Amino acid sequence: MGERVAFIQTNNIQAESPDAIAAHLHASASRGSDRLKGPYLHFIVSFDAADARAGKVPDDVQREIAGKVIERMGLAEYQGAIFGHKDTQNPHMHFLFSRVHPETLRAWDNSKCGARLTEIVREVAREHGLNVSRSQEQGAERISEAEYHEARREGRPPFQTFSPEQRAEIRGQTLPAFREATGWADLTERLQAQGLRLGMAGKGSKAALYVYSDTHKAKLSDVFGKEKDIRTGKLAERFGQRFTDYARESGLDAPERPEKGADHHRALNTPRRAQTLTSDDYSAEYARRQAALDAAVRERNVFQAQAEQQRTAEAAAKEASQTVAAFAAKVAELDREANQSRAEFMAAVADAYADPTAARRAWEEYEAERQRAGRMAECAFKPERFGTLRGKVRAMVKDAERRKALAAIERMKKARARFIAAREQAKVARIRIPPAEHKAQEATRTWRDWTNQTGDRQEQERRLAALNENVRQKAAALAELTRDRDAERGDGGRERDRGIGWDD
Numbered sequence: 432m433g434e435r436v437a438f439i440q441t442n443n444i445q446a447e448s449p450d451a452i453a454a455h456l457h458a459s460a461s462r463g464s465d466r467l468k469g470p471y472l473h474f475i476v477s478f479d480a481a482d483a484r485a486g487k488v489p490d491d492v493q494r495e496i497a498g499k500v501i502e503r504m505g506l507a508e509y510q511g512a513i514f515g516h517k518d519t520q521n522p523h524m525h526f527l528f529s530r531v532h533p534e535t536l537r538a539w540d541n542s543k544c545g546a547r548l549t550e551i552v553r554e555v556a557r558e559h560g561l562n563v564s565r566s567q568e569q570g571a572e573r574i575s576e577a578e579y580h581e582a583r584r585e586g587r588p589p590f591q592t593f594s595p596e597q598r599a600e601i602r603g604q605t606l607p608a609f610r611e612a613t614g615w616a617d618l619t620e621r622l623q624a625q626g627l628r629l630g631m632a633g634k635g636s637k638a639a640l641y642v643y644s645d646t647h648k649a650k651l652s653d654v655f656g657k658e659k660d661i662r663t664g665k666l667a668e669r670f671g672q673r674f675t676d677y678a679r680e681s682g683l684d685a686p687e688r689p690e691k692g693a694d695h696h697r698a699l700n701t702p703r704r705a706q707t708l709t710s711d712d713y714s715a716e717y718a719r720r721q722a723a724l725d726a727a728v729r730e731r732n733v734f735q736a737q738a739e740q741q742r743t744a745e746a747a748a749k750e751a752s753q754t755v756a757a758f759a760a761k762v763a764e765l766d767r768e769a770n771q772s773r774a775e776f777m778a779a780v781a782d783a784y785a786d787p788t789a790a791r792r793a794w795e796e797y798e799a800e801r802q803r804a805g806r807m808a809e810c811a812f813k814p815e816r817f818g819t820l821r822g823k824v825r826a827m828v829k830d831a832e833r834r835k836a837l838a839a840i841e842r843m844k845k846a847r848a849r850f851i852a853a854r855e856q857a858k859v860a861r862i863r864i865p866p867a868e869h870k871a872q873e874a875t876r877t878w879r880d881w882t883n884q885t886g887d888r889q890e891q892e893r894r895l896a897a898l899n900e901n902v903r904q905k906a907a908a909l910a911e912l913t914r915d916r917d918a919e920r921g922d923g924g925r926e927r928d929r930g931i932g933w934d935d
Contacts (some may be wrong), residue, residue, distance in 0.1 A: 437515040437522070438490050442501055443533065444510050451909035452512045456529045457792070457906060459510045461728040463531035467538050471528050472511070473547055476500060477523035479562035487561060488522055490515060496555050497524055503551045508532060509539055593642075593649040601627065602640060602654055609661050615669045615677040631675060639663070640674055720912055724905035731898040738891045741881035748878040751871035758864045765857035772850035779846060782839035783820055790818040814840045 439447065444455045460470035476496070478488045497513045511528030530539040556563045593601065604625055610617035615629075622628055628643050629651075640651045640663040655661040667673045777791060784790035794817050814820070819842075823831025829837070885891055 435518040436514055437517040438494065440494055440497060440513040440515070442506070442509070442513070442528070444512060450913070452527075453913075454903075454906040455510060456512070456527065457724065457909075458728065458902070459529035459533055459906060460531050461725065462533075462536055462732065463529075463538060464536075469528070469541070470530050470538075471505075472505050472526070472528040472539065472541060472544075474526050474544070476526065476552060477521045480520040482561050483520065483522050487559075492559065493522065493524060496559065497526070499555050499558075500526070500548075500551055503554070504547065506539065508534075536836045539897035540595070551730075569687075590643065590648040591646055593644075593647045593654070597647065598649055598654045601649075602656070602658070604657065605642075606655070606661070609655075609666070612670075615666075615674060616681070617673060618666075618670075629674065631678065651782065670838070671688050717909070717912060720905065720909045724902070724909055727898070727902045727905045731895070731902050734894060734898055735884070737881070737885050738895065741878070741885045742888075744874065744878040744881045748874040751867065751874040755864065755867045755871050758860050758867055762857050762860045765853045765860060769850050769857060772846045776843055776846035776850060779839040779842040780817070781842060783814065783836045784818040785821050793817040814843065877922060 439449070439452070441447075441452060441687070444452055446452045446455050456471065464621060482488050493515050494513075497515075499515075501507055501511070506526075506528055509528050510533055511526065512525070514525040516523050516525065528539070529539065531537075532539070553563055566594050603625065605622060607617060608621035608625075612621055617631065622642075626644060630641055630648075631638055632641050632648070633639055637755045641648045642651055642654050651661065651663060658667070670677075728842075778796075780790050780794065781787040797816070820833065821836040822830050824830070824833055835862070886894065
């Protein structure tokens with residue numbers, strides 16, 4: 432695991448190595464909205480040194496506390512990792528999470544994150560009978576996002592910011608050194624004796640002189656506040672030399688974290704060893720590979736959305752075609768029913784009338800007239816208007832042929848009613864076919880357009896596999912750059928977790 436990392440614990444990520452975890456987190460964060468600022472979340476939970484010396488915070492207790500913090504911060508459904516560090520007197524855990532929910536893609540709410548974390552840490556500390564670490568008691572982790580990214584570019588761990596109490600203590604201890612020093616070299620020696628040093632940070636108009644310890648830093652102006660004579664410009668006038676010139680002449684470079692051990696002060700005056708990539712080159716190459724990975728992820732996501740559109744269009748086109756076919760089948764069924772009813776009606780006419788031919792002709796003329804008049808049915812069907820019925824009636828007694836004719840009349844009525852119903856329903860169905868056909872044509876055209884853009888299902892699977900492989904290669908190239916950088920620095924990969932930003 433390394434001298435620095437005690438344990439790694441993941442949340443909703445099937446990975447173990449820092450590189451693989453970083454790739455997972457990047458893939459998750461890349462799925463968020465383009466409007467989301469700060470898709471990563473990073474915070475630290477630190478334990479009191481007294482609890483560590485008493486053996487109250489072994490790895491298993493830290494893991495349990497990490498689970499509680501994740502649950503109470505509302506991060507249980509999000510993807511992330513916890514890195515337990517043991518390189519200081521205060522054991523601490525780095526929480527690295529993607530703020531993008533892996534399923535809903537909604538961003539985790541980071542409002543008042545520091546206050547929420549402070550309260551949760553206090554609760555958990557009480558539950559486990561632990562002290563509250565001073566850094567946690569004072570609120571949020573004192574590492575700014577700018578410092579984090581600057582540290583990552585320079586290939587070093589980030590410095591925390593001195594608390595107001597710590598700055599006041601430093602001011603009281605070092606004020607005589609600043610007042611009595613005769614030059615930058617003299618001041619440097621006086622500060623080194625107290626475990627402190629000076630260094631420039633920032634670029635251009637934002638460059639400022641800082642006071643550094645092993646793990647913390649603060650602007651000179653923030654440390655000395657109202658002591659207006661302890662300022663970069665005032666000291667340069669007094670010493671007759673700018674600090675940047677002194678640092679360049681003395682072989683000092685941008686601030687580095689001092690080495691651990693009794694001789695860490697000696698490292699202050701030792702120039703950094705040459706590396707294959709300078710900080711600027713590394714930063715530029717990291718930005719290039721990060722941009723390439725972002726572009727690959729966007730390309731993959733865009734194609735996935737297009738493929739989904741193609742499949743949706745395909746389903747819509749098939750549904751529209753099925754609707755047209757259903758209407759056509761309904762019309763055909765109603766036409767068959769109407770023809771069958773008409774045939775039954777004509778058969779009944781032959782049984783009911785003495786002159787079936789004249790009766791059929793009269794009935795057809797009657798129906799044609801009613802259609803022209805727009806009348807579909809009538810309250811009383813009068814069969815005598817179509818001709819003379821078969822059989823005779825003597826003394827109000829119907830003979831057998833007349834009774835057969837009257838039974839045929841009843842069949843005519845029922846067959847005519849079915850015929851009219853089927854005919855009208857078929858007319859309505861026919862009216863609905865043209866709009867359905869137009870909709871089907873439009874849906875089919877859209878489907879074809881999307882298919883021309885994305886290919887069919889088989890082609891989509893091939894392209895998506897290639898795009899996923901491209902994302903994998905870009906992520907691997909980015910991880911390889913970080914790994915190579917660590918190897919050049921001699922870290923053995925112990926600090927790869929610093930490659931993820933936070934929004935705290």
